[in-house]
Amino acid sequence: MENLVKKDLLDFMNLKDKNEIDKLYNRAYNIKLHTIGKNVYYRGLIEISNICYKDCFYCGIRKSNKIHRFDTSLEEIVSRAEWAYKNNYGSITLQAGESTNEKFIEFIEKAILKIKEMSNGELGITLSLGEQSKETYERWRKAGAHRYLLRIETSNKELYEKIHPIDKNHSFETRVKKIELLKQCNYQVGTGVMIGLPFQTNEDLVNDILFFKQMDIDMIGMGPYIVSENTPLGKYVLENNKNTEEDKYIRYEKSLKMIALTRIYLKDVNIAATTALQALNATGREEGIMAGANILMPIITTEENRKDYQLYDGKPCISDTSDECKRCLSNRVSSVGEKIGYGEWGDSPHFKNRLLKNN
Ligand code: 5AD
Numbered sequence: 485m486e487n488l489v490k491k492d493l494l495d496f497m498n499l500k501d502k503n504e505i506d507k508l509y510n511r512a513y514n515i516k517l518h519t520i521g522k523n524v525y526y527r528g529l530i531e532i533s534n535i536c537y538k539d540c541f542y543c544g545i546r547k548s549n550k551i552h553r554f555d556t557s558l559e560e561i562v563s564r565a566e567w568a569y570k571n572n573y574g575s576i577t578l579q580a581g582e583s584t585n586e587k588f589i590e591f592i593e594k595a596i597l598k599i600k601e602m603s604n605g606e607l608g609i610t611l612s613l614g615e616q617s618k619e620t621y622e623r624w625r626k627a628g629a630h631r632y633l634l635r636i637e638t639s640n641k642e643l644y645e646k647i648h649p650i651d652k653n654h655s656f657e658t659r660v661k662k663i664e665l666l667k668q669c670n671y672q673v674g675t676g677v678m679i680g681l682p683f684q685t686n687e688d689l690v691n692d693i694l695f696f697k698q699m700d701i702d703m704i705g706m707g708p709y710i711v712s713e714n715t716p717l718g719k720y721v722l723e724n725n726k727n728t729e730e731d732k733y734i735r736y737e738k739s740l741k742m743i744a745l746t747r748i749y750l751k752d753v754n755i756a757a758t759t760a761l762q763a764l765n766a767t768g769r770e771e772g773i774m775a776g777a778n779i780l781m782p783i784i785t786t787e788e789n790r791k792d793y794q795l796y797d798g799k800p801c802i803s804d805t806s807d808e809c810k811r812c813l814s815n816r817v818s819s820v821g822e823k824i825g826y827g828e829w830g831d832s833p834h835f836k837n838r839l840l841k842n843n
Contacts, residue, residue, distance in 0.1 A: 490690060493745055497686040497738070505741065512744035512776030519752050520778045524822050525830025526813075527610055527756075528568035528576040528784040528806075531793040532556040532595075536581025538614070538654060540637075541647050542678070544712035544794045545581055554789050555580075558595055564784050565599040565607060567806055572826040575608030577633070577781060582614035589620050596627035608829040610674075615662045621669040631831075632666045633674040633705055634659070638681060639695035640688045647681065647717055663699060672835040674703030674754070679742055680735025681709045682721055689738065693746050696753070702832040703779070704746055704753055707760030708735040710796035718797075736764040740775045747776030754779050754832040762800045769813075770820045779830070780817070782809045 499505050533555040534545040545551065556564075561578070568576045578595065596609055610631035611624060621632070636659055638644050644656040666673045677692045696704060711718040711727050721727050743755055756779040757772025765771065769780060783801050785793060790802040801809055817824050 488749055490694065493690040493693060493749065494687060496745055497690055497741055508744050509740065509775040512747040513774055515747050515751055516776045516778055519833060522823050523778065523825040523830070524773060524817050525779050525825045525828060526573045526575065527779060527781045528573040529579060529781040530561060530564045530576060531579050531785040531789065532561055533580040534793050535583060538582050539649050541649070542709065542712060542715055542717040544715065544796055546715060549714055552792050554792050556786060556789065558591065558598065560786055561595050562598045562602055564786060566602055568784055569603045569607050571810060574825065574828040574830055575610060577610040577612055579612035584616060589623065593623055593627045596624060596629050600628040615658060618665055618669065621666060625669050625671060630672060631674065631703065632671040633703065634663055634666060635676040635705065636660070636663065636695065638677050638684060638688060639692045643681065643683055643688060646683060672702045672832050674705055675699065675701050676704050676706035678709040679706060679739045682717065682726065689742055693749055696746065697750060700838055702753060702835040702838065705756040705758055706739065706742060707758035708739045708764055710760055710763055710798065712794070712796045732764050736761065736768065740771055743772055743777050744775040750834070752833040752837055754830070756781060759783065759800060760796065763796065763798050770816050773820055773822055780813055782813050784809070
């Protein structure tokens with residue numbers, strides 16, 4: 485099991501036997517215990533705006549969608565972060581649709597500075613704000629954010645170009661370059677993919693794992709592709725009758741296999757059990773942990789905005805309060821015998837190892 489090659493990963497991705505698949509999850513979970521321990525770390529997720537200038541074919545908040553758009557005031561963001569701080573969540577994540585205008589850049593910088601000030605520097609800050617210039621990444625890093633998530637979505641360029649409108653604002657090559665840039669700017673860098681996309685093969689998924697390795701990625705956030713009815717890709721899937729319960733189950737199982745194989749192949753990275761897993765299965769996030777994930781992202785978005793941040797249909801937790809999410813997730817974590825690393829940043833061990841290796 486130690487030195488897997490591409491063919492092994494593909495064989496595991498293709499597994500059909502339930503017992504064999506369970507064994508795979510167990511192996512991954514044992515590696516998680518060995519490299520991370522029995523802890524799961526929280527990143528309180530604040531979805532601060534659904535305004536987006538990109539038009540990704542799969543996403544419910546794409547520019548062309550006529551939905552109610554919102555943003556969040558500085559005071560409100562800091563107050564959500566304060567809730568996380570008081571509840572001993574070691575870290576938060578600020579996520580929004582993409583914007584590159586100077587007002588937005590400055591606004592985020594201020595939010596980071598204020599959150600750091602409010603928490604005496606204790607709250608870790610992850611950003612998930614898309615493709616930005618080097619100057620912007622540096623500015624936000626300097627203000628105090630130390631982790632950044634930018635999904636590659638798929639490492640297959642051809643597939644990437646099928647699910648995104650390609651123009652001067654949007655290309656596969658730029659996405660890869662931005663991930664490199666984030667490393668240069670000294671962030672812990674996260675990426676990830678959607679699993680079970682139309683046209684995506686198991687070999688594509690295995691190549692995604694090899695891509696994570698080749699890019700020396702510190703954190704992985706990936707989950708099943710879920711139809712958003714009002715999008716070009718969602719319509720395609722529905723028109724071709726490819727969204728049956730069985731299709732959804734296949735995407736779900738592939739997502740768990742991807743978590744397990746990523747844990748087994750990369751070992752020391754942080755891996756999130758994402759909300760999308762729970763959208764397909766009520767106990768999806770717990771099963772994600774049991775397949776090797778070690779990060780959860782409880783939603784702490786302002787309640788009135790939750791319903792407007794629907795990247796896909798049937799997103800869970802949109803009618804919950806932050807307190808309800810806290811209780812619910814802590815029960816889920818204890819139900820699988822794991823502990824929440826309250827008050828800790830839970831940084832990616834891979835990041836520390838990467839610095840040691842490169843210095
Ligand atoms: N299904 C699953 N994940 C989605 N995302 C956007 N739309 C969907 C969808 N329909 C994911 C993308 C993006 C992240 C913020 O949400 O991977 O990077």
